[in-house]
Amino acid sequence: DTRTTERESKSVFVDECEELYKEVRQLKKGDRVRIYQNPDKETLHDIIKLSDEKQLFSRVDYFSSLWKNSLRDYYTNKGFGYHFEHLYEELKGNGLSVDRNRLESWMRIDEKTKFPMKKRDLLAIIKTVNHPQLNNNIQNIFAIKTEYSGRMIKEGFEFSEEINTYILSKEKGRMLSWLSEKHIEEIISVGAPMRTIKEIKKQEL
Numbered sequence: 001d002t003r004t005t006e007r008e009s010k011s012v013f014v015d016e017c018e019e020l021y022k023e024v025r026q027l028k029k030g031d032r033v034r035i036y037q038n039p040d041k042e043t044l045h046d047i048i049k050l051s052d053e054k055q056l057f058s059r060v061d062y063f064s065s066l067w068k069n070s071l072r073d074y075y076t077n078k079g080f081g082y083h084f085e086h087l088y089e090e091l092k093g094n095g096l097s098v099d100r101n102r103l104e105s106w107m108r109i110d111e112k113t114k115f116p117m118k119k120r121d122l123l124a125i126i127k128t129v130n131h132p133q134l135n136n137n138i139q140n141i142f143a144i145k146t147e148y149s150g151r152m153i154k155e156g157f158e159f160s161e162e163i164n165t166y167i168l169s170k171e172k173g174r175m176l177s178w179l180s181e182k183h184i185e186e187i188i189s190v191g192a193p194m195r196t197i198k199e200i201k202k203q204e205l
Contacts, residue, residue, distance in 0.1 A: 029197055034167060036192035038160050041152070042112045048155045050178040060148045063141050064114040067125055067134060072107055074129040095124040115145045167192065 038044055049057035075087050084107075088100055096103070098121055105111055116122045119142060126134045134141070155175070162173035166184060176184055 029200060031197045032194050033197060034192040034194060036160060036163055036167070036188075038156050038163075039187060039191060044156055044159065045114075045152070047159065047175060047179070048152075051175050056144065056147060056151060059144055060114055063137070063144060066131070067115070067122065067129075067141075068106060068111060070129045070131040070134060071125055072109075074131075075107065091124050091128050094127045095120050097121055097124075114148065115141075119145075163188065163192065 039047070045057060045060075049061075052058070075082070075084070078087075084100075084104070088096075088103055091103065097118060098116070106113060106116075116125070122141070122145075123138070126138060158173075159175050162176045163184075165171055165173060166176055167188060172179075172184075179187075
């Protein structure tokens, strides 16, 4: 017979997963366990945004759309004869460090990236497109970018804690209180499906 083991606490790390389990040493081949992983960043962003009283995530969305739309508009308005390669070289001349493929991805309408990873790349874009609203908010955008990065890590961890508590007790925390039971169950079915242990290996630390 197999037995179902739900998450109980946070003392042992499960390899390649952010979640922590209590009695991993007691697990046996054939046990069924849940190992939860948060949704993708965009989905997590939208969930956290629901309970964001400081409106940080709304400001992130605003400035994220602004720099990407400004970049696309700049390229489009250059007109015939100005090709992607010209844009790439102009951005490089202003300090861009990413390759052509990354720039192409930023140009797509469905691009989910909120901000370039490096400040220099965002600065290169702002300098090139010369959009008044971007020019006047450079330090504000950098501050938002830094705060957002920290909040995503912190809130992502808290969200995973709330999900694991819900799996065990059906109790909703601060963020889950904004979601319906159906939505929560969908997150669990995708992020924490029941799995059967086929093999257990000891790892040297």
